[in-house]
Amino acid sequence: MTSPYQQSNTPADPKHSSRLGLAQRFYLREVLSGLTLTGARFFANMARHTLHTVFRVKSARGAVTIQYPDERRPYSPRLRSLHRLVRREDGSPRCVACMMCETVCPAHCIYIVATEHPNPEIEKVPERFDIDLGKCVFCGYCVEACPEDAIRMDTGILEFSSFSRGGMIYTKDALLALEPAGPNGVPTSPVPIPADRPMPVIRPAAASRTRA
Amino acid sequence: MFVVLNFGGLLTWVERKQSAIMQDRLGANRASIFGIRILGLLHPLADALKMLTKEDFLPARADRLLFKLAPFVSVFFALGAFASIPFGNTLTIFGREIQLQAVTLNVGILYVLAMLSLGVYGLMMAGWASANNYALLGGQRAAALMISAELAIGASIMGVVMVYGSLNMQDIARAQGLPLLPQFFGSWIPAWGILTQPLAFVLFLTAGIAATKRIPFDMPEGESEIIGYFVEYSGMKFGMFAMADFLETVVIAGMTTALFLGGWQIPYLGSAGFAFPWGMEVPLPPLLVTGLQVVAFLTKVVVLIWLLMLIRWTLPRFRYDQAMRLGWLGLFPLAILNIVITGLVLLMLGKA
Numbered sequence: 001m002t003s004p005y006q007q008s009n010t011p012a013d014p015k016h017s018s019r020l021g022l023a024q025r026f027y028l029r030e031v032l033s034g035l036t037l038t039g040a041r042f043f044a045n046m047a048r049h050t051l052h053t054v055f056r057v058k059s060a061r062g063a064v065t066i067q068y069p070d071e072r073r074p075y076s077p078r079l080r081s082l083h084r085l086v087r088r089e090d091g092s093p094r095c096v097a098c099m100m101c102e103t104v105c106p107a108h109c110i111y112i113v114a115t116e117h118p119n120p121e122i123e124k125v126p127e128r129f130d131i132d133l134g135k136c137v138f139c140g141y142c143v144e145a146c147p148e149d150a151i152r153m154d155t156g157i158l159e160f161s162s163f164s165r166g167g168m169i170y171t172k173d174a175l176l177a178l179e180p181a182g183p184n185g186v187p188t189s190p191v192p193i194p195a196d197r198p199m200p201v202i203r204p205a206a207a208s209r210t211r212a
Numbered sequence: 213m214f215v216v217l218n219f220g221g222l223l224t225w226v227e228r229k230q231s232a233i234m235q236d237r238l239g240a241n242r243a244s245i246f247g248i249r250i251l252g253l254l255h256p257l258a259d260a261l262k263m264l265t266k267e268d269f270l271p272a273r274a275d276r277l278l279f280k281l282a283p284f285v286s287v288f289f290a291l292g293a294f295a296s297i298p299f300g301n302t303l304t305i306f307g308r309e310i311q312l313q314a315v316t317l318n319v320g321i322l323y324v325l326a327m328l329s330l331g332v333y334g335l336m337m338a339g340w341a342s343a344n345n346y347a348l349l350g351g352q353r354a355a356a357l358m359i360s361a362e363l364a365i366g367a368s369i370m371g372v373v374m375v376y377g378s379l380n381m382q383d384i385a386r387a388q389g390l391p392l393l394p395q396f397f398g399s400w401i402p403a404w405g406i407l408t409q410p411l412a413f414v415l416f417l418t419a420g421i422a423a424t425k426r427i428p429f430d431m432p433e434g435e436s437e438i439i440g441y442f443v444e445y446s447g448m449k450f451g452m453f454a455m456a457d458f459l460e461t462v463v464i465a466g467m468t469t470a471l472f473l474g475g476w477q478i479p480y481l482g483s484a485g486f487a488f489p490w491g492m493e494v495p496l497p498p499l500l501v502t503g504l505q506v507v508a509f510l511t512k513v514v515v516l517i518w519l520l521m522l523i524r525w526t527l528p529r530f531r532y533d534q535a536m537r538l539g540w541l542g543l544f545p546l547a548i549l550n551i552v553i554t555g556l557v558l559l560m561l562g563k564a
Contacts (some may be wrong), residue, residue: 028414038234038526045233063235091534 075185101142156181278341287462293327340398360539385475405472
């Protein structure tokens with residue numbers, strides 16, 4: 001007895017029916033057509049690889065994959081990457097420690113301690129400005145909330161990792177040292193290594209790999 | 213033997229690279245010595261190093277002897293199966309005749325079949341000795357698959373044996389150099405097994421893939437359902453099981469070549485050189501002829517391995533019942549039918 005569920009599962013068009021015809025059940029022809037497809041793909045790609053490596057035709061690419069640490073996809077200019085603190089011309093932070101970003105941050109990952117600025121025209125300056133990237137959700141609210149355009153997320157740096165939670169906390173100096181990304185979102189400044197990040201064992205290799 | 217062993221190692225590279233190329237990828241290319249990568253050819257080496265240095269884990273309730281023995285049994289029979297596959301005609305050096313075949317056996321085919329079938333003991337031992345239900349299931353499946361595949365292999369080979377009238381693989385390879393039906397085609401078409409036994413070729417290849425227990429017949433492993441008979445294995449013991457699979461692929465490719473693709477035969481190449489049916493003759497020294505034949509055999513094996521890999525990376529895994537049904541209700545009756553038809557044709561040609 002067929003259930004209504006089964007009936008609805010079998011479309012009227014026999015071409016898309018889940019029931020197999022005799023030729024399909026015999027399977028051999030289907031196997032051969034499948035092998036033709038994959039085999040043709042193999043030879044096409046093999047020809048492209050040969051052109052690429054042997055005959056140095058650089059436009060012929062047999063693979064669609066991107067060899068990640070060596071080559072990268074271009075990042076969108078809107079990409080929210082590692083934060084940076086924008087500097088004034090004298091190098092001091094543009095931030096006036098208004099606590100807007102700290103307040104708006106849904107992850108509570110920003111910690112600011114304000115102090116007096118030597119210039120009387122500027123109200124305050126952050127003495128500490130820590131972002132715990134282990135908590136940050138990269139929502140970009142801090143950038144939007146900032147009245148001074150003092151924090152931006154345009155460094156293009158996405159590879160910051162640490163062996164400890166403390167290593168994920170980026171301090172004011174580290175954030176101030178960063179530069180905006182170049183065209184195609186390529187980072188222009190190296191990934192900062194905070195002082196409290198423990199030395200990784202494979203330090204030189206790791207550093208060279210994270211560099212763009 | 214050494215060549216086969218290296219083939220096994222090389223096949224891991226072939227598998228990675230070929231599948232990558234089929235799927236628009238580059239494949240493993242990161243292993244390097246002093247920055248030299250040679251297309252990822254160092255990955256098998258890195259694999260071996262990794263496997264050899266990994267912890268050799270022994271489950272607490274495992275049967276110690278069987279557990280340790282199983283991978284060796286598996287690899288031993290996979291390697292041993294290659295012994296009686298001829299890779300060239302007799303080679304005469306300084307008056308000594310050397311058979312280009314590791315072991316000259318009158319019952320070579322039976323020997324290969326026996327070795328292939330005995331290989332499953334390793335899997336069953338592994339499944340049983342691991343004290344793991346999944347491993348046991350995998351071992352059971354391996355045994356069931358092997359029985360249903362070996363039957364079809366044996367039955368499909370019978371047709372070849374009937375046509376060439378020998379169980380000696382060297383004799384079969386030699387007979388495939390003779391012209392096919394000279395009363396109709398003259399000496400144009402060599403009597404390769406694929407032409408005399410096309411149905412048996414398809415059946416043998418299918419059952420052979422099943423015997424290697426790789427995808428599409430990898431229910432004994434079935435990474436996504438039961439991990440398989442080698443769940444509890446680690447390090448080089450696991451590597452040996454993986455190796456056995458690759459070795460069996462080489463064995464099946466070698467057998468198919470020897471039985472159906474003319475073995476070491478090159479069309480129109482006799483022991484004295486090329487003798488084309490349109491009358492042209494190119495005499496060659498016997499040593500060069502033998503070398504060409506060995507190269508021909510290797511080329512055929514490589515092409516077949518490529519085909520097996522293509523199948524492995526194209527088809528999805530059969531369900532257990534589907535594979536059983538294919539083996540028992542598809543391959544085996546067709547192989548029997550093939551024997552009957554072969555007998556009838558031979559009778560009509562007056563050869564029986």
